[in-house]
Amino acid sequence: MSSKIVIRGARVHNLKNIDLEIPRDQLVVITGVSGSGKSSLAFDTLYAEGQRRYLEALAVDARQFIHQIERPDVDTIDGLSPAIAIEQKAGRYSPRSTVGTMSEIYDYLRLLFARVGQPNCVQCGCAIKAYTTQQIVDELMSLPAQTRLQLMAPIAIASAGARQKILRELARNGFARVRIGAHVHELSDAMEDDAGADAPMDLIVDRIVVREGVEKRLADSIEVAARAGAQIVKVSAQSASGAEPASDLVFSQKFACVECGSALPEITPTLFSFNSPSGACSGCSGSGVKSKAAGRKNPEAEATSNSQPCTECEGRRLRKESLAIKMSGRNIAEVSALPVVEALEFFRNLQWDERERAVGKKILDEITSRLRYLMQVGVDYLSLDRAATTLSGGEAQRVRLATQIGAALAGVLYILDEPSIGLHQKDNARLLALLQRLRESGNSVILVEHDPDAMRAADYLIDMGPGAGEQGGSVVACGTPKELMRAAASRTGQYLSGQLQISPPAQRRKGSGVFLTIKGAREHNLKNLTVQFPIGALTCVTGVSGSGKSSLVMDILYNEMARRLHKAQAPAGSFDEISGAENFDRVIGVDQSPIGRTPRSNPATYTGIHDHLRELFAQLPEARLRGYKAERFSFNAKGGRCEACGGDGVTQVDMYFLADVFVTCEVCKGRRYNRETLDIKYKGLSIADVLDLTVAQAAELLASIPAIFERLRTLRDVGLGYLRLGQSAATLSGGEAQRVKLARELARRSTGNSLYILDEPTSGLHFDDIRQLLDVLNRLIDAGNTMVIIEHNLDVIKCADYVIDLGPQGGRHGGEVVAAGAPEEVCQKPVSLTGQYLRPLLVA
Template identity: 60%
Template sequence: LSPRFFSFNSPHGACPACSGLGVQRRFDPGRVVAHPDQPLPAALASGALRALSDLETTIRTLAGRYGFRLETPFADLPPPVQQVVLEGSGDEELEFVEVRGAHRTTSRRPFEGILAQLERRQHDTRSLWLREELEGLVADRRCPTCEGTRLRREARFVRLGGKSIVEVSALSVGAAASFFQGLGFAPTEAEIARPILKEVHARLGFLVDVGLDYLSLDRGAATLSGGEGQRIRLATQIGSRLVGVLYILDEPSIGLHQRDTARLLGTLRELRDLGNTVVVVEHDRDTILAADHVIDMGPGAGVHGGRVVAAGSPADVMLDPASLTGRYLAGLEQVPVPPQRRRGSGWTIGVRGARGNNLKSLDVDIPLGTMACVTGVSGSGKSTLVIDTLYRALAQRLGGGREEPGPHAALAGWQMVDKVIEISQAPIGRTPRSNPATYTGAFGPIRELFAQLPEARTRGYGPGRFSFNVKGGRCEACAGEGMIAIEMHFLPDIFVTCDVCGGRRYNRETLEVRLKGLSIADVLALTVAEAIDVLSHVPPVRQRLDALREVGLDYVQLGQSATTLSGGEAQRVKLARELARRATGRTLYVLDEPTTGLHFDDVRRLLGVLDRLVDAGNTVLLIEHNLDVIKSADCVIDLGPEGGAEGGEVVVIGTPEEVAACERSFTGMALRTVLAPSVQNGGCESGARDHSVDS
């Protein structure tokens, strides 16, 4: 047998049923039958109703054959009948009677089932609109042939040390290292295996060194966070043992717990000691203090930055009064600990029996009306609990959630929440048309303001004239994008500035209308801080601009393309939109590591924004490693104790002080360095819910 026989990327090893993907795209019964409390056909999703023909005839035939009333809700039909409706009658032939006007025809044939009919319709239709609508009813289902392993049956029978390649691939990096370390071979076999095992041990060791021992070997690349992907690439470079290389890393500590940062720093020092240069863009305190040379940029952001404020050793930077970073490192500036913790509304929302990935049937309650923070070492199950389980389950209950939540027994107290909003670092738009002004809603009032100017009224221009998304005022050469895409065939498209409008998006006539000497293009080119001075007399605009300034985006241009915003900037634009809305309360905001890319001072500003959301009657739920955020939370839920198979349990729940007093909590150990000295080592304080790891 050759190595390709064990690869799902090769036709020699891939499962023939799913082509090595491990999943099959199939219509999801839960999405197709969107309204099970209704009778057929009203129980079906709108897309299914539009795609299927002769439904009335089919349902009458099924009702006559299986003896159910037409007004019976789908959920009340016997399970065997539900199965026939969805999956067909098999070999059994049914008598279908079709009446068209005066003509009546009878035919006998098996019923293929609604799911099969939808698959055929999706395959045959030429309507992109219908195909897109049907795609919303499709979900990935585990391949029944290979059971999600992606390999053909024969490859799964070969064993090494009593395990198949599937079982070995399911091990975490740490467990796999132990497995290969414990293998025994006969003398002849050992001679063959020695060079292979040397490579395996080295590569697994590199992954352990960069803090990824909790990842399973078969983890999909698409499920990795940006920080995890970067550290895997870093491990690859360590293995190459190159010398004289300049390595540039952008925030490698993203997603790392304080306990794991030390191992990462050891890896970076190893790269340096080999004879390389390592340049790191970082906001993490431990990483900055470990550097040989620090270059502090500033003093502000955007147009207020771009200069070297301080340079030298960490000690030199701390002594420089012009460096804001130095003042935070020296403790002269800091994020204050709240004088008191909010107790919340008295209501909670809870997950019962959460068991996705490595979660061990967790029961967790989130106090509403507070800022709650889920912590734990990397791979302890934070995202699985908060995003995959709680957020998705709540989104489904409140409507609009399409993604299937992680396995859990129940969701308690969800009726006390009106809305759930995940404020992620995903882009606010994928084209140059989307920008902070359009996303926050500030652009509408700005266009209305321009339409009220005397010059615009004389020319008969309405608000639509000042939109770059519709014909009339926009530059037609670039369709209002300011850029023209040049197709590169086998390479990604490149964008060049439109030579007609010069990137200003509008035609000459529209740009002749001016507010305080500024055209609509000039206004879009203003930063938020500059726009506040120009548009302060327009309350709807001022409200949204103030929100952008509060989240630390006063340096961003109103018309800055969404594609040029970083993940952290996109997340703060979303926060600004929420701040600018009228407060209704009872909203749960979910944020996954919102401090990514933020300076110490930006973190302090972000916490002020989150406090405003909570004080308005909402709940903020964070996944975070940043100690300044954790110490500011009202409630901390610490998962662990380790990552991967050794995690997935609740270690302790309580205030930051109570978590800091818990000896078993790695987060608690880190918190003791930033909280008051009165927090001593010891068992969990009486107010905390102590979760024994063996309970």
């Protein structure tokens, strides 16, 4: 195969008929400002064509879908390997999906517990072991020579009448003696005497003295006793001297308690599956939660904020028999609840005998290798039972990346969407090392990325631009990092070389002198912290992954302020006291969760622009003549929308063996509305045409309508001028979705007493975009508002007024304030990892 991927005439979205050669088996980074065409090249061209070719290679009946999948608008692509895309947009996960199931570790964990787990009695907690005949023989032959053995089978007696019947049956089968209580009786005597009717009865099968050569007879007698005693064998062992009383040994050939008789079902991997009736808790069907709404049966509906942990399994999803099987004192739910780093330590410290090692070593190797990959991609603080629906886009992407690395494929084209999002610089170094290992395994790795460390580590860089939207779509420069730094046309290269940079402010704000203070923060791994946020300033909360940033800022600060100011229902995390809240009249939390999960959700609907557009079109003379109201121009209501696709503009195709795909509606051609509605024009454009405009184009068209223009201006100010108004929310990255939310808040009238809380607003932003975003945030703060940001980007951190660095590590080794103060103060603290990376940027 060619040493390059050769693209000719790519015209997808805003790509300007580009020709490009990308080296294979290399680490390649595609960069550029937001909207410059990076994703159009990587995902909508390379990956889309790779997926289409894969389908072409399948059996005839599987190729029925190909005609419905559009071929990317490109002349030719040569040298393309099978492609796997790992995006950072939040996926649509089942509430039952966890980090363990996504990474496939839980599948191996179920197998390991089924093979080497130690069963315990559900009732009394005693250890349970199922012995084979040979194991019982070996146990008995290990007793001192001349030990006298009496092999027995316990006989269950339901009533006195039943006892007589059983004794007669035993006599007919050739048995001679029984033990009733502590006394041995001939069967004939026992049938005539009802004494000890309530005492336990054991059938005496054989009497043997331990010596060489009795193994065969011992095995035969054990099998007879097991058949008569429902797979339970009792052995009375007396020393040769008879000086000590005989003691009873009990062996079970099934997983049943020899003390109370409580039995376990057959131990198979499905016993540990919360997706199978064999293992799922009957109280919650394996979801781990119960809805507060009586009678609700839908597990997906149960896994919402309107739910509480199942009282039967205590949120552990499995039946009690499954949880009674343990390994080194922990059941599978307890092992799954460990953070990745602690789970790896647990498995490394397992003490196994020879049999367990022989059975479990290969399974254990698979588990530990996957745990190491999760650590290397920077999610070592996540637990295996963490619900997939609670992961950020970056976390979910890195879990999927670790899974792909564990699959050990070669000859594959991996395309990743900003894998560094959400990572501290320390964690990012480990991720890059892993990606380089993926390359060294014979794969091509393409990253859509803005992280400067990733760019410097790349073998080849492609800089898209020069601008966004219609001003982008061209290859500005390409080559090695050193070549890009010398390219005069590449602003990315100039930032990498230091010719351009985002400078820290000449003077940092001190704020109003008043603080918003949280005392006794203890949520998750936070260690009883007292933290102060200066009011009227920009505070960055930093720290390695899992250090407690989200627990402090989102779970405690945002939830408590939202409860106080807006009567929000979400409970705040654990803390003692908060002071300074009276200085605010509103709190705005902006995270990276999607603005909608269906094709109907888009920036226009989320920001309210679409409502104003509907009113605008309803007031046009032709619309009034036809009697059209604003509802006519909604694609969510019957009347004006295309009924073939229900106003979605696309139809969903069930791919069975692959993820479902959306294809353009054949009736409306993706325009959402019916022909009559599209007849209504504003300045020559239908409402579908307006929704197809970029934010920047729409701002020019609608500049005379203040209610719309103000919203468009804020979208443009946060760097989203390239987005189309009607672009499906499902296609937005987490960073784009966050900036759409921020724009909606910016369009509202500010009182100057607002608290803005943002979660990594620089996700997906180029250096130029970050500069533009900082200008917007600074305008808000200068108007008297307060800004608290969770951030890893050093350009933002160095521009903050105040930094709170959490750590020193993640998980149980985090949750402390390792440094707090102005960036210059933080970078002088040796214990602060953030300070170590920040110091070169601030100290000349």
